[in-house]
Amino acid sequence: MPPRIAVFTKNRTNPAYEAARIGADRVAARLGAVTTHHVPQKPDDVAEQRALIARAVVERPDAAVFVPVHETAVNDAVRGFDAARIPLFGFVARASAGPYVCFVGANDWALAQEIAGHLFAKLSGRGEIVILEGTPASPTSHARLEGFHAALATFPGIKVRSSLCGEYQRDVARAVFSKAAAGLQGIDGVLCANDVMALGVLDALDAAGDARKRPLIVGVNALPEAVAAIAAGRMLATASFDAMAMCAVATEAAIRHLGGETVPREIMLPVALVDASNCAQWALPFAQRPIPRWQDVAGITN
DSSP states (O other): OOOEEEEEOSOSSSHHHHHHHHHHHHHHHHHTOEEEEEOOSSTTOHHHHHHHHHHHHHHOOSEEEEOOSSTTTTHHHHHHHHHTTOOEEEESSOOSSOOOSEEEEOOHHHHHHHHHHHHHHHTTTOEEEEEEEOOTTOHHHHHHHHHHHHHHHHOTTEEEEEEEEOTTOHHHHHHHHHHTGGGOTTOOEEEESSHHHHHHHHHHHHHHTOOSOOOEEEOSSOOHHHHHHHHTTSOOEEEOOOHHHHHHHHHHHHHHHHTTOOOOSEEEOOOOEEETTTGGGGOSOGGGSOOOOHHHHTTOOO
């Protein structure tokens, strides 16, 4: 019987998690495993994810590949994997419960500092910006906000006009940016903790129809739509925090573990800056983007 891998993602509204599911399926198909997907119908809903975990524990998959919708609120449900002896493999963000056999992620603080520094350098170290923060319950949001502020500390000529919560969602980012628009006239840049929110800001600017010079916008994830926006000159840059690669590698770690191999406790994938100079190499749909080879990434830790 092929290994059965239960894959848990946070929502169906963020293309990064669509990519994660594609990554898991591609690896499972290559290695002869079977995936089932467990996704809250309401984005990032704690109660739904807790129920999905409980249901999966009853079904007893061979392993779980998991990203929590909240850093702590699903902990008791997550402990159910261990109680049922279902090995747990994390990606993107950890719950504070476990234990994980292997976690696959990237350095959110460092990538946030780098993308912010890129924006600030393009502004020649002077100007006013807006920050779009992610979901308050998400550890990636905390780390990225800290990275943004670390970059701000090295660019004293950059001032934050406003910091808004876009909850990592396009519609939310569009709404909060539009609502605050009267107080954001003349800003020079928008620093977004993910590409979905950056696209929401673009939506808000398009809807406003303001023909004046637009702020420079950066995001995180290297989503295909964001890469297209960079190629068109509508976004400045993004960072390739790659949920598809992370979920793919976590799925491969699970399958290898089930086959008796020893896998690393942690794998931290490198992140690249994507701008007009190199965006052509990222201009591929998720199904066609390369997945990291196990032998190339299995030794990468912090």
